[in-house]
Amino acid sequence: MESNLFIKEFDGFDIPCQYMFDLRKTKVKDCVGCWSCWIKTPGRCINTDLDEFYKAYLKADKVIILSKVNQRFVSGNLKTLFDRMIPLFMPDITFKHGEAMHLPRYRKYPDVEIYYQGDFDSLDSKEIYENYLHRTFAQFYSKCEVVKPINQSSMQEISG
Numbered sequence: 839m840e841s842n843l844f845i846k847e848f849d850g851f852d853i854p855c856q857y858m859f860d861l862r863k864t865k866v867k868d869c870v871g872c873w874s875c876w877i878k879t880p881g882r883c884i885n886t887d888l889d890e891f892y893k894a895y896l897k898a899d900k901v902i903i904l905s906k907v908n909q910r911f912v913s914g915n916l917k918t919l920f921d922r923m924i925p926l927f928m929p930d931i932t933f934k935h936g937e938a939m940h941l942p943r944y945r946k947y948p949d950v951e952i953y954y955q956g957d958f959d960s961l962d963s964k965e966i967y968e969n970y971l972h973r974t975f976a977q978f979y980s981k982c983e984v985v986k987p988i989n990q991s992s993m994q995e996i997s998g
Contacts, residue, residue: 843898843948847906847913848955851988855902857894866918875925881943883925891919892926898948901980904988905971907956910963912970920974927978935976942979950975951984 844855847862867885874884882889895901906913912920926947927940952971958964968985975982 840899841897843894843901844904845901845916845919846904847916848904848988851904853902857890857898859891859894861913861915861919864915866915866922868918869921869924873929876929881925883922885922888919888922892923895923895948896926896944896946901948901950903950903952905952905954907954907958907967910958911967923978939977947979950978950980950982952982953984953986953988955988 842853842855843857843859844853845859845861849862867887869883872884875882878884882892903916905916908914911917924940926943928943930941931938932941933939954967958967971985972982
């Protein structure tokens with residue numbers, strides 16, 4: 839059976855999952871750039887607010903994200919969550935796919951699907967949003983083949 843992690847910023851979808859991370863109810867603490875996750879406590883942030891999330895993320899086969907578009911970009915809270923995922927990677931850098939990226943700390947990272955809610959004022963801003971998410975998860979060593987508007991998705995498609 840596939841293990842799923844569900845991250846949501848809007849309601850209306852109940853997806854069977856082993857772990858739910860509701861960003862509507864959780865304010866993620868900012869990364870302070872202290873590098874403790876690489877030097878003092880390798881693989882762990884000195885803030886413990888995401889300890890359970892990290893475990894669930896690494897255990898998941900698939901992560902499904904319901905993202906709200908906020909001023910044509912991901913919300914600040916979701917961006918902060920992405921920033922705080924840096925302990926899941928090594929401080930060492932490699933050059934891959936034409937860009938520098940951190941080396942993986944673990945052998946396996948989950949596949950990711952992102953469904954978003956919100957509007958864009960141009961096709962360019964939509965493309966920037968979608969490209970940012972694809973590149974973020976390429977940097978996170980995750981296969982991310984789905985980044986699309988929620989209104990173009992069925993419940994069957996989302997729940998797999």
